[in-house]
Amino acid sequence: MIEYTGFIYCPRCSKASLEQFYTNGFKCKECHFVYFHNTASATGAIIISTKGILLIRRAQPPKKGLLDVPGGFVDYGEPLESALKREVHEELSVDITDCRYLGSFPNTYLYETVTYHTTDVFFICHYDESQTLLPNEEIEEIVWVTDINSFEMNLLAFDSTKAALSLTKNHW
Ligand SMILES: [Zn+2]
Structure with a gap:
């Protein structure tokens, strides 16, 4: 599971194959999809x-x-x-x-189950x-x-x- 977002499954290939990518992103080990959960x-x-x-x-x-x-x-x-x-x-x-x-100033904002930086x-x-x-x-x-x-x-x-x-x- 990916820190902050709680995501488990890849949004492209649906496999439970996500891994943390840098501090603010995740990457799929199967299809190589990359997503950055950037600062808002x-x-x-x-x-x-x-x-x-x-x-x-x-x-x-x-x-x-x-x-x-x-x-x-x-x-x-x-x-x-x-x-x-x-x-x-x-x-x-x-x-x-x-x-x-x-x-x-930086902040964190938890909405539903996702933490937004x-x-x-x-x-x-x-x-x-x-x-x-x-x-x-x-x-x-x-x-x-x-x-x-x-x-x-x-x-x-x-x-x-x-x-x-x-x-x-x-x-x-
Ligand atoms: Zn994938």
Whole structure:
């Protein structure tokens, strides 16, 4: 069985003949099929408003009940900046502005039985607060962080978000 994906059978010849190929791929010993389970790109919006930093409580697995920033995976053919704005709009129905690159951090994201290695890219953003925040079904509630220095980082779902919020302290 292949680490991270849990795959056993070759998707081309159906034989149980997969072997690990470098750290991020597998190869079939029978038909020589090669597949790389490459790093995926994801975005995170650190939205700073007059109420504080906007966090969301996850309503769905993985890490249901823990806190996160709005954001998500980048679609095929999509720039990071567009993915960031699209994801925030899908999740909260607001448009963000003044997005500035903060940094990127690696993460792992277990979905169903597959572990995805991601590069999470974070931007500091603002939004016009005359817009109404309308959380979608992925969000249990909005949580405002008023003091980043006393915020308990272990309430966050992912290591990459912990690193990004720690870095945000320098921009507060
Ligand atoms: Zn094969």
